[in-house]
Amino acid sequence: MLLTLDLDSEVPIYQQIRDRVVEAIADGELTEGSALPSTRQLAADLAINFHTANKAYDLLRQEGIIRINRKSGAVVRRDPGSGPPAPGYADDWQGRLRTLLAEATVHGVPGEELIQRCGGVLTSFHDQRTTKEPSV
Incomplete structure (x- = not known):
């Protein structure tokens, strides 16, 4: 799995890591049982603070997406x-979806476009899962 972070983003780095891991699972790049790098290794690879990587993993653990042993x-x-x-x-x-859709609405994205974009994202997850070999 290759993580891409935007260090200039307003989204905290730990949240970006969490989001990229969730997207990799949805895309089929990571499957149940796939090992992730240790927090120390991840921090070293991304040149970030160990505690930032640890916070991302802890968030994923709390959400039931990963287990840490x-x-x-x-x-x-x-x-x-x-x-x-x-x-x-x-x-x-x-509740979180409502907030995301409200943000798009406030910025003037038409409802039809929101529906098309949502459908496109869901389709991309399905397409990715059916065309990729799961990593082990």
Whole structure:
């Protein structure tokens, strides 16, 4: 997995790491059981503070996306085919979606374009998953 970060972005680096890992799982680049680099290795590779990498992994762990074990390190816990979401997840997600759609609306993006873009993103995840070999 190759992470690309924007150091000039207003989005915190730990959030960017979290987002790229989630996108890699949705794209099928990472699957359930895929190992992630240690937080120390990730921090060294990205030339960032260890605590920043640790915060990203902790966020992913709290969300149930990865598990962290002293022996095996950080491992992907869920992928899109691993069953229904945890109770309450859909409601929380809808709240965040509402905010994202509100931002786009405030910036003048028409509703039809929002729907097309959402559909395009969902299709890209499906297309990526069906064309890529899962990494192990």
